[in-house]
């Protein structure tokens with residue numbers, strides 16, 4: 001019985017948190033690159049020294065993307081966002097302080113370098129667009145440059161989990177190439 005429980009828990013963890021290895025990035029002629037990971041869609045475009053991201057996940061709670069770092073969340077440059085009950089969008093520029101912990105950059109002495117451009121929560125799906133400088137010069141932000149190969153992680157919380165702290169219901173990682181030409 002004990003072994004069945006252990007195997008079941010390993011199976012469940014594999015279903016809800018896993019490393020997808022190298023992930024193919026699609027780039028359109030309009031200059032947008034995109035990847036999809038277990039229902040989480042991320043696309044980005046670079047304009048001058050700024051990168052704009054659109055992220056979408058199947059939840060009405062928080063959704064997040066992380067760059068670099070590992071194992072799990074350690075030393076990852078994170079962006080966590082949600083649309084609150086009154087429709088107000090919130091975003092946190094975060095950092096993985098350990099494999100299973102994170103904090104806002106500003107709590108660690110760094111800076112908040114994200115600008116929310118658009119956010120919506122409809123039919124169980126949350127979408128948020130934000131921008132940041134490719135290199136914010138904050139020690140808690142990973143410099144993003146065209147041609148950079150980096151670890152991407154994505155995660156999202158349970159429905160209605162409008163916060164920056166609750167556990168994910170799904171978390172995944174992969175390796176991608178930020179292949180996009182500055183326009």
Ligand code: HEM
Pocket residue numbers: 013017018019064065066071072073078079080099100101102153154155164165166167168171172173
């Ligand atoms: C908000 C509060 C969060 C809590 C309390 C939390 C907690 C944890 C815990 C306990 C684990 C290890 C167990 C497991 O693998 O499921 C884990 C793994 C992980 N977390 Fe989080 N996490 C949070 C947020 C985030 C965010 C914002 C991201 C990414 C942007 C993230 C990405 C990951 C990844 C990629 C893993 C490893 C999954 C894998 O690749 O196997 N987490 N987290």
